[in-house]
Amino acid sequence: MSLKLNIPEYGVTQFNRELKDLIEDHFNYVRIKGEISEIRVATKGQLYITLKDDTSILSAVVWEQKKRSLTFEPEMGMEVTLTGRITTWSKFKTTYQIDVDKIEIAGEGALLKIIEERKKRLSEKGYFDDENKKQIPYLPSRIGVITSPNGSVIHDIINRISDRFKTPIDLWPVAVQGTEAAKNIIDAINGFNKVKENKPDVIIIARGGGSTEDLMAFNDEKLAEVVSKSHIPIISAIGHETDTTIIDFVSDLRASTPTAAAELVVPVRSELINNIKVLKQRLNYGIENLLKQNSTNIYKLSSYIKTPEQIIESFKDRLSFINTGLSRIIKNNIAITSKDFYALSNNLKISSNIIKFNKSNLKNLSYKFHSSIKRELKNNKEKYISYLKLIETNSINSNLKKGYSIISKGKKNINDSKLIRENDILNARLIDKTIKITVKKIN
Numbered sequence: 273m274s275l276k277l278n279i280p281e282y283g284v285t286q287f288n289r290e291l292k293d294l295i296e297d298h299f300n301y302v303r304i305k306g307e308i309s310e311i312r313v314a315t316k317g318q319l320y321i322t323l324k325d326d327t328s329i330l331s332a333v334v335w336e337q338k339k340r341s342l343t344f345e346p347e348m349g350m351e352v353t354l355t356g357r358i359t360t361w362s363k364f365k366t367t368y369q370i371d372v373d374k375i376e377i378a379g380e381g382a383l384l385k386i387i388e389e390r391k392k393r394l395s396e397k398g399y400f401d402d403e404n405k406k407q408i409p410y411l412p413s414r415i416g417v418i419t420s421p422n423g424s425v426i427h428d429i430i431n432r433i434s435d436r437f438k439t440p441i442d443l444w445p446v447a448v449q450g451t452e453a454a455k456n457i458i459d460a461i462n463g464f465n466k467v468k469e470n471k472p473d474v475i476i477i478a479r480g481g482g483s484t485e486d487l488m489a490f491n492d493e494k495l496a497e498v499v500s501k502s503h504i505p506i507i508s509a510i511g512h513e514t515d516t517t518i519i520d521f522v523s524d525l526r527a528s529t530p531t532a533a534a535e536l537v538v539p540v541r542s543e544l545i546n547n548i549k550v551l552k553q554r555l556n557y558g559i560e561n562l563l564k565q566n567s568t569n570i571y572k573l574s575s576y577i578k579t580p581e582q583i584i585e586s587f588k589d590r591l592s593f594i595n596t597g598l599s600r601i602i603k604n605n606i607a608i609t610s611k612d613f614y615a616l617s618n619n620l621k622i623s624s625n626i627i628k629f630n631k632s633n634l635k636n637l638s639y640k641f642h643s644s645i646k647r648e649l650k651n652n653k654e655k656y657i658s659y660l661k662l663i664e665t666n667s668i669n670s671n672l673k674k675g676y677s678i679i680s681k682g683k684k685n686i687n688d689s690k691l692i693r694e695n696d697i698l699n700a701r702l703i704d705k706t707i708k709i710t711v712k713k714i715n
Contacts, residue, residue: 288362299358308350331369342451344488351378387491399500405524406505409473414440416472418460421445425530432534437541448479453489458498478509478530490517509533580667672703
């Protein structure tokens with residue numbers, strides 16, 4: 273009975289308080305390693321985690337203000353080390369838990385294993401395939417940048433783009449590390465895609481270097497899906513050249529550093545100007561050669577074109593030649609016929625009847641011959657008149673009478689609008705006068 277009197281007696285609250293003080297005094301800060309078997313988000317934002325090993329479990333809580341400082345989003349199956357204080361809670365039931373200040377991946381190997389599993393899932397869905405990648409514009413009119421507003425990354429990008437080819441830049445500030453980083457970047461990508469006016473032609477997602485754990489936001493599966501489905505091409509520029517994250521495989525182009533992304537997104541303005549000058553020189557040289565060649569061809573062709581006066585004279589000469597030849601043929605035929613007639617008359621004794629018949633026949637032949645000559649002359653005259661009418665119809669004066677005019681620039685006739693420039697002074701030849709025209713506008 274005296275033994276029972278030596279056993280201390282506590283009230284419930286008193287005992288729980290004593291136990292709480294004992295545990296919290298003995299276990300100040302601890303680091304506990306295990307596998308996350310359960311995660312639950314409370315209504316106030318805190319995370320309730322169940323940590324386990326082969327034989328036991330331990331409850332943990334990450335309060336809202338502490339959750340913002342986490343470098344990655346904890347997931348079930350992760351092997352982690354929790355750093356925090358052991359606390360007790362006894363309002364509705366008696367329990368104890370670790371009040372977490374920090375969560376670390378238990379070894380980089382475990383983290384890399386998680387990343388590789390995500391890569392495998394995304395690769396099987398086709399997110400890494402080249403045919404799904406969009407073309408990066410050669411010279412964007414506006415560039416969107418998703419990165420932290422603080423630090424050197426954004427300044428390096430702005431300065432590099434300004435040095436190469438100054439282009440408007442829209443910054444969408446985000447957290448690039450921690451549990452909210454992936455969500456911030458997703459919201460930024462979706463935000464840029466929803467812009468109606470002044471939408472960027474390309475997006476750069478950038479941050480500086482860091483450990484694998486620091487870069488975990490860029491290994492987020494949901495972020496990878498949003499990057500792949502973005503209507504705007506995306507360049508990833510995460511960490512240093514040796515750092516590789518999942519969005520590097522999903523993005524349309526991967527840059528080794530943020531500065532390299534700035535170099536990939538715009539060309540060098542001075543180089544473009546030099547290229548344009550070279551192309552302009554080549555174009556001018558080609559145009560000059562083409563004009564020279566065409567001028568030579570026009571000169572050759574113009575040498576074959578005769579004036580209406582030359583054509584008329586040519587027809588006159590031909591007609592005169594035909595008439596001369598025809599007269600010569602007639603005279604020759606008459607002479608030959610007369611010679612044959614006199615030869616026959618001298619060698620033959622011809623009766624008066626025969627002579628009369630031959631005279632009549634000769635008269636008929638002479639009549640037919642003269643008729644043939646007159647008909648031939650008439651036909652040639654009609655052809656000559658027809659040619660003259662054709663020449664007159666197509667002559668310059670005839671066309672001028674119809675209301676047409678001849679436009680010339682200097683001594684050169686204009687038959688193509690490409691030969692005219694604004695403010696050129698042209699000559700317009702009409703039927704009675706020539707007027708000067710100043711070109712104000714070419715439609």
